[in-house]
Amino acid sequence: MSDHIVSAFTDELDKLAADILRMGGIVETMILDASAAVDGNDLDLAREVVARDPEVDQLEAEIERQIVSLIARRQPMAHDLRAVFAALKVVGELERIGDLSKNIAKRTQRLDKIVGPAMRRGIVRMASPVSRQLNMVLDAYATGNAAAAKAVWEGDDDIDQHYNSLFREMLTYMIEDPRTIGAGAHMLFIAKNLERIGDHCTNIAEFVYFQATGDNLLSTERPKTPQIDG
Amino acid sequence: MSDHIVSAFTDELDKLAADILRMGGIVETMILDASAAVDGNDLDLAREVVARDPEVDQLEAEIERQIVSLIARRQPMAHDLRAVFAALKVVGELERIGDLSKNIAKRTQRLDKIVGPAMRRGIVRMASPVSRQLNMVLDAYATGNAAAAKAVWEGDDDIDQHYNSLFREMLTYMIEDPRTIGAGAHMLFIAKNLERIGDHCTNIAEFVYFQATGDNLLSTERPKTPQIDG
Numbered sequence: 001m002s003d004h005i006v007s008a009f010t011d012e013l014d015k016l017a018a019d020i021l022r023m024g025g026i027v028e029t030m031i032l033d034a035s036a037a038v039d040g041n042d043l044d045l046a047r048e049v050v051a052r053d054p055e056v057d058q059l060e061a062e063i064e065r066q067i068v069s070l071i072a073r074r075q076p077m078a079h080d081l082r083a084v085f086a087a088l089k090v091v092g093e094l095e096r097i098g099d100l101s102k103n104i105a106k107r108t109q110r111l112d113k114i115v116g117p118a119m120r121r122g123i124v125r126m127a128s129p130v131s132r133q134l135n136m137v138l139d140a141y142a143t144g145n146a147a148a149a150k151a152v153w154e155g156d157d158d159i160d161q162h163y164n165s166l167f168r169e170m171l172t173y174m175i176e177d178p179r180t181i182g183a184g185a186h187m188l189f190i191a192k193n194l195e196r197i198g199d200h201c202t203n204i205a206e207f208v209y210f211q212a213t214g215d216n217l218l219s220t221e222r223p224k225t226p227q228i229d230g
Numbered sequence: 231m232s233d234h235i236v237s238a239f240t241d242e243l244d245k246l247a248a249d250i251l252r253m254g255g256i257v258e259t260m261i262l263d264a265s266a267a268v269d270g271n272d273l274d275l276a277r278e279v280v281a282r283d284p285e286v287d288q289l290e291a292e293i294e295r296q297i298v299s300l301i302a303r304r305q306p307m308a309h310d311l312r313a314v315f316a317a318l319k320v321v322g323e324l325e326r327i328g329d330l331s332k333n334i335a336k337r338t339q340r341l342d343k344i345v346g347p348a349m350r351r352g353i354v355r356m357a358s359p360v361s362r363q364l365n366m367v368l369d370a371y372a373t374g375n376a377a378a379a380k381a382v383w384e385g386d387d388d389i390d391q392h393y394n395s396l397f398r399e400m401l402t403y404m405i406e407d408p409r410t411i412g413a414g415a416h417m418l419f420i421a422k423n424l425e426r427i428g429d430h431c432t433n434i435a436e437f438v439y440f441q442a443t444g445d446n447l448l449s450t451e452r453p454k455t456p457q458i459d460g
Contacts, residue, residue, distance in 0.1 A: 068315060071298065072305040085298055092322065171412055178405050185401065185418055192419065 009074050016066055016087050017142065020094070023059045024138040026052065027094050028131055030101035031197060035127030037108045038190060039120045049105035056098035063091045079214075086211035090141060093200045093207075097134065100193040100200075107186045115183045119173055123187070126162045126194050133159065133201040137208065146212035153205040153217055157224060159198035166191045239304050246296055246317050247372065250324070253289045254368040256282065257324050258361055260331035261427060265357030267338045268420060269350045279335035286328035293321045309444075316441035320371060323430045323437075327364065330423040330430075337416045345413045349403055353417070356392045356424050363389065363431040371438045379438035382431060383447055389428035390455045396421045 030049050037046040067088050070076070076084050111120075133152055140148035167188065174184040209217045260279050267276040297318050300306070306314050341350075363382055370378035397418065404414040439447045 064315075068301065068311065071301045072311070075302045075305070081298065081302070085294075088318075167415075171415065174404070174411050175408050178408055181404050181411065182401055185397075185415070188415055188418070189422065 009076075009080070012066075012070055012074070013080070013083055016063065016070070016084075019059065019063050019066070020087060020090055021138060021142055023056065023063065023091065023094050024134065024141075026056060026059070027098045027101065028134050028138070030056075030098055030105075031127055031131045031134065031194075034101045034104040034108070035123050035194070037105055038111070039124045041108070041111065041113075041120070043109060046105040046108040050102050053098055053102040056095060060091055060095040064088065067091075079211075082211045082214060086141075086207040089207045090204050093204050097197050097200050100197050104190050104193050107190050110186045111183050114180050115187060116173075119170060119184075119187055122166050122169060123190055123194070126159070126166055126191060129155075129162065130159055130194050130198050130201070133198055134204075137201050137204045141204065141208045144208070144212045146209050149205040149208035149212070150217065153202050153209070156198050156202045159195060160224075163191055163195040163198075239306075239310070242296075242300055242304070243310070243313055246293065246300070246314075249289065249293050249296070250317060250320055251368060251372055253286060253293065253321065253324050254364065254371075256286055256289070257328045257331065258364050258368070260286075260328055260335075261357055261361045261364065261424075264331045264334040264338070265353050265424070267335055268341070269347075269354045271338070271341065271343075271350070273339060276335040276338040280332050283328055283332040286325060290321055290325040294318065297321075309441075312441045312444065316371075316437040319437045320434050323434050327427050327430050330427050334420050334423050337420055340416045341413050344410050345417060346403075349400060349414075349417055352396050352399060353420055353424070356389070356396055356421060359385075359392065360389055360424050360428050360431070363428055364434075367431050367434045367438065371434065374438070374442045376439050376442035379435040379442070380447065383435040383439070386428050386432045387455050389425060393421055393425040393428075394455065 030052055033045055034049045036042065037049065067084055071081075071084055074080075133155055136155075137149065137152040139145070140152060170184055170187050170191065174181045206217045209215070260282055263275055264279045266272065267279060297314055301311075301314055304310075363385055366385075367379060367382040369375070370382060400414055400417050400421065404411045436447045439445070
């Protein structure tokens with residue numbers, strides 16, 4: 001294969017990675033804005049987050065088309081094929097993170113005044129390490145850093161512990177004041193969505209690790225707190 | 231291209247579809263068994279469902295490898311490319327349905343005796359139309375029937391109505407007897423998982439329709455009940 005063709009292929013891979021990182025940036029903002037909307041009962045901000053989701057879906061569709069066309073034209077092998085495959089999986093994970101953030105934003109409208117500031121703060125406290133996980137795993141993807149990906153993967157245990165304690169805390173609010181049960185149920189789903197966003201970051205970490213090393217993280221031991229609900 | 235090569239390609243596509251249908255069959259059983267486990271408080275059956283999930287994950291990985299290799303070797307165009315792309319998306323949706331069913335099964339262990347038969351029956355009542363949606367959309371996939379896919383897509387509204395009414399019903403149990411709040415929260419998540427399985431069937435319907443027609447179902451109007459929680 002001539003240098004010209006090889007370099008054109010590398011350019012295409014770089015463009016792909018750049019698009020994915022852009023998509024990741026939008027999605028990261030969605031997590032932070034959605035939880036800020038919960039915290040401040042900010043319905044305008046919640047609507048903005050919801051309005052950003054179609055852009056994420058469109059980016060996913062565009063990037064997928066790019067990937068399929070790249071596989072068909074370039075017939076990548078070995079490391080290149082791993083890179084293209086990882087891109088395909090990462091973009092799917094990011095779309096789901098966007099979707100979960102949108103769902104958090106939508107639920108903001110259902111919380112009403114009965115959900116006090118203490119319960120709302122808990123969401124922001126959890127969203128902060130979750131969005132940091134996404135930020136770190138996107139860095140690991142950008143630099144192909146397997147060790148950094150592994151660190152994110154191991155960090156998910158903190159998120160799970162956070163979720164367990166938030167889940168218990170919310171149940172106590174609901175038991176103390178049954179008028180909060182309806183809104184409290186939405187708060188439980190919001191916390192669960194954050195926990196699932198953490199899982200998607202872990203999935204991304206696995207694909208980054210696989211792309212960089214050809215090995216599977218799942219064969220390693222991971223510190224794991226038993227989850228309160230599954 | 232010689233007839234020999236064309237027919238080998240068709241054989242590969244047929245094998246791909248057969249594998250996907252087999253995966254769909256396993257996943258359909260998981261939905262039904264998981265909700266039967268909830269209904270009968272059958273922890274052995276719940277464990278069986280959980281144990282089946284790794285097989286589904288492995289099938290997904292195998293089918294994905296098959297698809298990527300097929301794109302690289304055959305460089306499919308037009309309708310064939312749509313078929314391969316639809317296969318890639320459908321397999322991802324089925325994996326998520328398996329995962330959600332596993333999560334229902336795991337939560338069975340958290341329900342304890344306090345969750346009475348009336349609340350449990352509600353889950354089976356909802357699981358039945360949900361698994362029927364999956365069954366119908368797999369048929370539509372097998373036969374490439376766009377009209378059948380569209381019918382599944384339209385049928386999701388029934389599932390959403392079902393979910394809304396189950397959600398309200400469960401909240402009333404929790405309000406009446408605050409001791410059920412902890413287990414009731416798990417029941418809400420179980421119902422939500424079924425509702426999300428319905429959404430994944432709708433996604434599959436969109437890919438089947440796209441594969442058959444090249445058109446996007448999303449451009450059509452769909453009957454849509456506003457959802458209670460999003």
